Amino acid sequence: MPDLLASDINYGDAIRAALEKIEGSLKHSYRLSRRTIALLLLQNDEEIYEMVKARENSFSHIQEIITATAASFDQPLNYVITIKKQELVNDLVTAHVKERNNTETNSFSELLNKLTITPVTGIPILLLVLYFGLYQFVGVFGAGTLVDFLEADIFERYINPLVNALTDRYIPWPAIQDLIANDYGIITLGVRYAIAIILPIVGTFFIAFSIIEDSGYLPRLALLVDRIFKKIGLNGRAVIPMALGFGCDTMATMVTRTLETKRERVISTLLLALAIPCSAQLGVILALLSGKPQALAAWVIFISLVFLFIGYLTAKLMPGEKPLFYMEVPPLRMPTLANVFSKTYTRMQWYFLEILPIFILASVLIWAGKLTGLFDLVIKALEPVMELIGLPPDAAVAFLFGFFRRDYGAAGLFDLQQSGALTTTQLVVAAATLTLFVPCIAQFSMMLKERGLKTALAIAGFIFPFAFLAGYTFNQLLKLIGGI
Amino acid sequence: MLKKFKKRSKCCGGEQNPLEFHGLKKIVLVGNPNVGKSVLFNRLTGAYVTVSNYPGTTVEVSRGRGKIGDEYFEVVDTPGMYSLLPITEEEAVSRRLLLNEHPEAVVHVVDAKNIQRMLPLTLQLIESGLPVILVLNMMDEAKKLGLEIDLPGLEKSLGIPVISAVFIKGTGIEELKRVIKENARLIS
Structure with a gap:
C-alpha cells in the first residue's frame, strides 16, 4: 500500500485547495494546527468560527472560501470530510489488522447478550x-x-x-x-x-x-x-x-x-x-x-x-x-x-x-x-x-x-x-x-x-x-x- | 479521612489549573467513552475516580498527579469524545481543554476491538499537531475475537508511538510510561 500520511490526509482537490487558502489566511497562532482549524471551519464548528472571527482581520475572506467550497459539493462538507477520513482508516485497518475466523467466540456471552435485549x-x-x-x-x-x-x-x-x-x-x-x-x-x-x-x-x-x-x-x-x-x-x-x-x-x-x-x-x-x-x-x-x-x-x-x-x-x-x-x-x-x-x-x-x-x-x-x-x-x-x-x-x-x-x-x-x-x-x-x-x-x-x-x-x-x-x-x- | 476526601474533591473536577500542578508537564487522556481512560488515570495517579462498564461515567475533567521515574506529571482525564468536532457538551469540554492547554503528551486510548471506529479521532489528533500516543486497550478481548493487529506497521503508517494494553490487568502501563517520558523529553 502507498505510504499513508496521516498528517496530510488527501481530502480531494477542491477541499485541499480550500484548506490551503484558509490556512494561508490564518495569521494568528492557535494551539491546534492551522490544518485542524481550517477543517473545523469548513465543517461549520460554531465555537471555532467565533474564535477565529474574533481574532482574524481577514475573516470575511475566509468566510467566502467556506461558502464557496460548501456550494461546490452536494453533500455537507462535514460528511465529505468524514468519509475521506474513514476511507484512510479503512485502508489502515486492511493493511494492519487481520481477522482470523474465530470459532471459539464466547457463545454463552453472545447468547446472554441476545437474551437481555430481546x-x-x-x-x-x-x-x-x-x-x-x-x-x-x-x-x-x-x-x-x-x-x-x-x-x-x-x-x-x-x-x-x-x-x-x-x-x-x-x-x-x-x-x-x-x-x-x-x-x-x-x-x-x-x-x-x-x-x-x-x-x-x-x-x-x-x-x-x-x-x-x-x-x-x-x-x-x-x-x-x-x-x-x-x-x-x-x-x-x-x-x-x-x-x-x-x-x-x-x-x-x-x-x-x-x-x-x-x-x-x-x-x-x-x-x-x-x-x-x-x-x-x-x-x-x-x-x-x-x-x-x-x-x-x-x-x-x-x-x-x-x-x-x-x-x-x-x-x-x-x-x-x-x-x-x-x-x-x-x-x-x-x-x-x-x-x-x-x-x-x-x-x-x-x-x-x-x-x-x-x-x-x-x-x-x-x-x-x-x-x-x-x-x-x-x-x-x-x-x-x-x-x-x-x-x-x-x-x-x-x-x-x-x-x-x-x-x-x-x-x-x-x-x-x-x-x-x-x-x-x-x-x-x-x-x-x-x-x-x-x-x-x-x-x-x-x-x-x-x-x-x-x-x-x-x-x-x-x-x-x-x-x-x-x-x-x-x-x-x-x-x-x-x-x- | 475527611482531610483526604477534601483534598480529593479539590483536585478533581475543577476546570481551572490549581497551584499544586504549577510547572508540571501535562499528560492528557482522550478517547471515546468507555475505553478505559479512567482506569488509566487511576493507575497513573493512584487517585480514584469511578470506573464502570458503561459510557459517559466521566462528565468532568479530573486532574491528578502521577510520577514517572523520578519526575512528577499532571495527569488530566477527560470526558469521552468521538471527534474533534463536538456534538455533546462533554465532548465540547474535552476539546476546549485541548484548545487551551499545552499538553506534553496526549494519550489517545482506544478499544482495540473497535479500532476501525476509533482511528478517525487518532487521525484528527495527529492532524492537529498534538503529541499523540495511541494506546490499543482491551487487547485481550480483541484477541479473543480473533483480531491480530500489526503494531509496528501501524506505528509506521501513523508516525506516532502505538502501544498495546490491558489496563484493567495493568498490562502496558510501564511501556506507556516509558514512551511518555521519552516523548516529553523530545518536546522540551
Whole structure:
C-alpha cells in the first residue's frame, strides 16, 4: 500500500485547495494546527468560527472560501470530510489488522447478550434482576435484616437509652437535653437515621448497583427500553441518567449532560426530580412496603404511570427535534471483585460524609424550630394538606424532613410505620407522595447549576403542588377500589 | 479521612489549573467513552475516580498527579469524545481543554476491538499537531475475537508511538510510561 500520511490526509482537490487558502489566511497562532482549524471551519464548528472571527482581520475572506467550497459539493462538507477520513482508516485497518475466523467466540456471552435485549426474554430478565438484586438483597436483607439489627438491637436497646440517661443526669437544661437526645436529638434521631436506617440500605444498594453496572447490563437495558423512551421524547441513552438516578438523583442530574439535546436534558432533569426515587429513598420505601406485596405493587404502578404520563406530556408540550439513538454497547463482563469493592467503598464514603452533617444540621434546625414554636407552626400548616391526602397529622413531620433530604423524609415515615400509626392505604399514599415530592437540597442545587435558575425554579414549582395533587388522586382511587 | 476526601474533591473536577500542578508537564487522556481512560488515570495517579462498564461515567475533567521515574506529571482525564468536532457538551469540554492547554503528551486510548471506529479521532489528533500516543486497550478481548493487529506497521503508517494494553490487568502501563517520558523529553 502507498505510504499513508496521516498528517496530510488527501481530502480531494477542491477541499485541499480550500484548506490551503484558509490556512494561508490564518495569521494568528492557535494551539491546534492551522490544518485542524481550517477543517473545523469548513465543517461549520460554531465555537471555532467565533474564535477565529474574533481574532482574524481577514475573516470575511475566509468566510467566502467556506461558502464557496460548501456550494461546490452536494453533500455537507462535514460528511465529505468524514468519509475521506474513514476511507484512510479503512485502508489502515486492511493493511494492519487481520481477522482470523474465530470459532471459539464466547457463545454463552453472545447468547446472554441476545437474551437481555430481546423484549420477550429481556423483560423477565429485568424483573429477575430487580427481584433478586433490589428486592431481596436491598429490600429484605439490607432494609430488613440489617436495619432491624442496627435499629432495634443496637440503637433502641443500648445507645438511645444510654444517651437519654446520660444527658438527663449531666445536663440540667431540658432544651440542651433535647438537642442531643430524646425524640429529635442529634444522636437519637440524626445519627440514628444515618447509621441505622440509611447506611445499611445504601450500602447494600451500592453493592448491588456496582455489580450490575460493571457487568455491562445497563447499556443493554437502554436498548430494551429505547422503544418506550422514544414515546416520551427521550432515547435509550437517557436510561443511563435514569438508572443512575436510582443511585443518586444529584449525580444523575449531572450526568444528563451526556444527552445530546437541551430538550432531552430538561425532560430528564424533570423526570429525575419527580419520579425517580434515589437509592436511600428507594431502600426505605422497599423496607416500608416489603411486608405487603400488594402495597409495593400499587406504589410501583403508580410511580411508573406518573413517570410515563409526565414524560409523554412534556415531550408533547416541548418542541424540539426527535433524538436519534446513538450509544456504545460494551461487552458483558464478569465484574471484578476489587473494582466492585473499591467503588462501593468510595461511594459510601462520599455519601456518608455528605449526609451525616446534613442529618445533624436537620436535627439542629428541627430543635431550633421546636424551641421557637416554628416547627409546630409549619406542622400545623401542613396538617390540612395531610388530611386532604388522607394521612394522619403526624405524617407532616416526615414531609418536613423530606425537605432536607429525600431519604430523611422516608426514614421519618419508616419511624411512623414502626409505631403502627398508618394503615396500608395511608402508607402507600404517603410513600408515593413523598417519592414525587421535592428533590433534596443537593439535587436542587445541582439543577440550578446544570439547568439554570429559571428552569430549576419552574421544575420545583411544578413538582410541589403536583406531588400533593397526585397523592390526593391516588388516595381517591384507592378508596374507590375499597383500599388495599 | 475527611482531610483526604477534601483534598480529593479539590483536585478533581475543577476546570481551572490549581497551584499544586504549577510547572508540571501535562499528560492528557482522550478517547471515546468507555475505553478505559479512567482506569488509566487511576493507575497513573493512584487517585480514584469511578470506573464502570458503561459510557459517559466521566462528565468532568479530573486532574491528578502521577510520577514517572523520578519526575512528577499532571495527569488530566477527560470526558469521552468521538471527534474533534463536538456534538455533546462533554465532548465540547474535552476539546476546549485541548484548545487551551499545552499538553506534553496526549494519550489517545482506544478499544482495540473497535479500532476501525476509533482511528478517525487518532487521525484528527495527529492532524492537529498534538503529541499523540495511541494506546490499543482491551487487547485481550480483541484477541479473543480473533483480531491480530500489526503494531509496528501501524506505528509506521501513523508516525506516532502505538502501544498495546490491558489496563484493567495493568498490562502496558510501564511501556506507556516509558514512551511518555521519552516523548516529553523530545518536546522540551
